[in-house]
Amino acid sequence: MSEPVRGKVEWFKDYQFIGRIADDKCSVILGEGGISPMKLLLLSVAGCTAYDVVMILQKMREPIEGLEVEISGERREEHPRIYKKVHLHYRVYGNVKEEKVKRAIELSQDKYCSASAHVKLSGAELTYSFEILPEKGRD
Template identity: 75%
Template sequence: MKIMTIVKGRVRWIEGEQFIGRIEGDQCSVILGEGGISPMKLLLLSVAGCTAYDVVMILEKMREPIKGLEVEIEGVRREEHPRIYKEVTIHYRIYGNVDEKKARRAIELSQEKYCSASAHLKLSGTNVKYTLEIIRDDEPPSKLSK
């Protein structure tokens, strides 16, 4: 018998278009709306964070020499309500002498099996696609985005 995980959170209206959200047991809060991040943008960051975690953990289990990872994400929303994402592109930039086939396998495992946030998008009909770039140790370093 599988045990369900229950996650609890709370969003509180501060004033105007500003809200603050917190998940029970977590140490950080998120400001939503004015002066903060929109819930739909936060959804994109959640997908990027979820898959980034998966890819690093999988590559480490594969004993690949990953030295860094950046995940860029871009979403295109519908014009009509509900304005869900109709297409999301995820760009993985992996640093280190990582085998490309293993990197692609790690991304596929994340996208097909482990990343619950991506699964939510796909269940709503979002087309999720990805690109991969590997920056090897012998290549000149690119500027990391902040």
């Protein structure tokens, strides 16, 4: 059985809170002047699936050179204002095969990404799209 994850959120001032997971080296500012908990939830989903997709493509020996995951969410009007729709757009860089990218995303969304599973279990419609680009643009 795995150990429980422990953390703490502490009121800092006004409507600002500092959150930290025990044993982690960083903290997050929640509320005014920081990120809202519901926006952090979206970033958690994007981060979770990004991790999966990179790892899966590397295990498939695909030459991935970069990945960006854009996420958007629509919330209900009534309380609790949970997400009713979430869309992920994956931008994969490198000479990778389309079918491998699709398979990596499917594995993440259907099997590995716990954050996505939580959002789906709340009843949200989760959709995704992707594009493959040869190299990351230079600004």
